[in-house]
Amino acid sequence: MSADCVVLTVVVDHPRVTLWKVIGDPELYPRFFRGISFCQCVEVPTLARPGRYHLRASFGDGDILDHALTTMIYRAGEQVVFASEPDTGAWVSIKLLDGGAGRTEVKIVFFRPSLQHDRASNWHDSQILAWARDGLQRIVRYLSRTPELLPRNRKDLMAPPLKVAKTLIKAGIIAPTGPAKVVRQLRALATWGATLAGGYAAAAARSPKDVAIVDELGERTFTDVIERTTRLANGLADRGIGADRPVGVLARNHGTMIETLIACSKLGVDVVLLNTGLSAQQVEDIGIRHKLDAVISDDEFDGIVEYLPERTFRISTAAHSTHTGRPTIEKIISEGADTAIKSPEKPGRLIVLTSGTTGTPKGARRPTPKGLGEAASVLSRIPLKVGDRMLIAAPLFHSWGLAALQLSMPLRSTLVLRNKFDAEDTLAAIAEHKVTTLFAVPIMLQRILNLPAHVRARYDTSSLRIVASSGSALSGSMVTAFMDTFGDVLYNFYGSTEVSWATIADPADLRAAPTTAGRPPLGTRVAILGSNGEPMPPGSVGRIFVGNDMLFDGYTDGGGRKIEHDMMETGDTGFTDADGRLFVSGRDDEMIISGGENVFPRPVEEVLAALPQVEEVAVVGVPDAEYGQRLAAYVVVREGARLDEDAVRAYVHQRLARFSVPRDVTFLEALPRNQTGKVVKRLLTEGDWIDQH
Known part of the structure; x- marks a missing residue:
């Protein structure tokens, strides 16, 4: 059992202003502290009001621990104190003090940690201190640009x-x-x-x-x-x-x-x-x-x-x-x-x-x-x-x-096939043929979720053990809604035509971190590399490279994909969290530079997808005379719901940094998609398509 007050004091070789870039942004904590799988800002803290966060933790035993946090004290660059909401009497303080010569003394105080949740009563001081020290070391490596060790080469990683x-x-x-x-x-x-x-x-x-x-x-x-x-x-x-x-x-x-x-x-x-x-x-x-x-x-x-x-x-x-x-x-x-x-x-x-x-x-x-x-x-x-009845949608x-x-x-699966996808017909086929596995793309799952509850209730889908999705990103809100409706059967497969598979998120991963792409399967390597092929520090966003035995043999026009360290690029950027889960930030060519800041559309899409009025959303970069580039949001509103441009911008501004707020908001009846349901973003920036829709 831990003491009522557990204190860790560490001096690191970084100035306070640099360290605060991580400590002052709790949404980054999952990248550095093991077990913290998700943290989302609900309201940005200021001197006038406390910040509010939704934090999720998973410590490997399958239990998901959700916390609503508020900042009791917030002094930018100096100190933040987190307390539970509602107040349990427990809190965590992180204070930064000048350590001299570009160094910082970090003092972390855990007050009454056993009140955070039932299982914490079994924690010991040494475990809490080791956990905090491990996270701080990972932050220091990130700030020092100390690269992660590359995965072993393909020969060494061959599946036993x-x-x-x-x-x-x-x-x-x-x-x-x-x-x-x-x-x-x-x-x-x-x-x-x-x-x-x-x-x-x-x-x-x-x-x-x-x-x-x-x-x-x-x-x-x-x-x-x-x-x-x-x-x-x-x-x-x-x-x-x-x-x-x-x-x-x-x-x-x-x-x-x-x-x-x-x-x-x-x-x-x-x-x-x-x-x-x-x-x-x-x-x-x-x-x-x-x-x-x-x-x-x-x-x-x-x-x-x-x-x-x-x-x-x-x-x-x-x-x-x-x-x-x-x-x-x-x-x-x-x-x-x-x-x-x-x-x-x-x-x-x-x-x-x-x-x-x-x-x-x-x-x-x-x-x-x-x-x-x-x-x-x-x-x-x-x-x-063996013997699964598999509906390939x-x-x-x-x-x-x-x-x-x-x-x-x-x-030796029985394949259940339909010429064309229809959400209700898919449920009917699952019920009729006792389908155990559904292979689909995200827009299909969204269409199924969009069916009225009384329509979904007509069909017995209890035979489903696995719903495997791939082809484009799953929004976190849809992941949670789907599993709340159909049970913990969802698997998110991240890969591409070129690299086959990279990572797979199982239901436990998706409950802990709904936006994750998962972990590498047997015999697969994933690495985050920089622009010159160098390994990136822990928690850094970089280019995703994959190594396995099913990398494609090149394009028919003679072209190929870049190879680094015996791994192939996916064309996406992303990062891994402290527990080894991969997160995809977006396509490498989707990142924009707005006012000197690197900005990805994906986090903005995730925030807006959580709005109950939003059916679907896409965010793209467009030219801007003042900032070089800016974000533009294209939103499809659910039938019967109401939403305006100011509400969209205000909602993003509460949860993300200023440069992530889309200055342009356009409402559409539908987003342009190809036959596999992937949004064709280039059409959103073409005036002819917008004029026609």
Whole structure:
């Protein structure tokens, strides 16, 4: 048990004015003090009024401790005293005194710490002092620009085989079965490798009668999928499609698209996954750039593919196409031979297009997994299990939807697919098929939350164990609202087409720190580097670099991403907190300099997203004659709510520094988004789009 008064006095080699930049900003405390996972200013302290903060702590046992704090004493540059609200009689004082010759004496007083919460009664003075000293040391390293140690190199960080095996056993991928099935599984993987063809062949060898796909046309077992894709591959080969003839696929989420990808995998064909939101001009450009010999598409996209060169062979995914003379996938399957296919000399590549939020999409060559180690990496943070019924709402042409498909193979999951996303239909599908796992992008989760409570209550979603989100940032307010509604089932996956995965936040992380991107999974390294590739000090914002075994193989135009210390840049900036969680500040090219201050839009978006009147918000930098740049906010107000520009600015001003207050506030009916739900911010600064909306 601790004493009523615990005092730590430390002298540091930094002047008081420098140290106050951290001590005077409690929102920075999570970066330096372990266990403090979240701190948000509710009202900025001044000489005339106390500051108010919402602080959250988590000390590793799963308990989340929320505190409302007020500043009993606030003397800028000298002292701050925090007390609980309502007052419990406990307080913490941090006082800075001149230590001479550019040094500062830091005196921290914990008064009656055992009154903070029940578990504090077990703390000892030595534990409290060690905790405070550790945080101060991290602050000193930050101010001294002492770099963090880089993660070990890729070879040293390779996931230990025992950990991989334990993860696969826990997921049920490695489990006892008859020797005949094991032999057939191994033979399939030896023949096709860890490709879509190999994954489905191995699943069919182990669970031939289990349902592989459920879509709006019906069900298919793993055996059905293997037999149909063999016929399809032979039929495509008869029409001249082979390893040296790349194919484009433009389709919604349905079983025929998956069968097409598997058949192309059996032939070793490179497949370009075309975004359903592309224009006809973009598809034509991509077709020419990638020298597509064939395009397999849904009939609804006829107007998009019609401008491809005449030599481009067109195939319809429809059961009965409206185009005379255009073969359908079903016709090719019915005419294809069921004879075994010789495995290609090298596996075909899946080429995913970048999101295109800043221009024309580029093709990124995704690597073929080398085995089950890559699956084990994700499974070490997202506890998927064999036999999960998985609804993939994220588009399959997107890297997140594709990742879900690839994960589903070793798990022998039943895939539940819908051509188009609809929030209520998604809940209905979860209830009807007892879905255990939902893969979605954030805007889909927001649409589900936006359904009236009585509509959500119609559907039994208790089967859901996991809701995995990726593709863009989750706002902290939405994270909390979703888990309060559906339980602690949410997982936030941070990665990109280029680096695959970087970090994953599980429900415990998200309860502790709702805006976190999480922690690196098994066999993955994340580092925060400076502009010249140098490691940054603890708590510093810098460029995010990632190392794992699934870094992409470059863009199809020959370009790539910068590599430092055997890690690849993501294009984002961020920092890690004292407990090792990653936080993404925003895109590297989104940061602005306003009046000499570095400003990121993301914190402003987080603040405004917490307003109950706000449906969605985007903040961007725009030119400013006086300050160089300034922030502009684009706000969508919830139906029936009212909000004006002054209220928006005042709300931000209460919670963030002056230079973060958006001087321009524009109200819109909707934000511009691409097909994966990511906000296309460049359109917000284009007058034509704003005029039309």
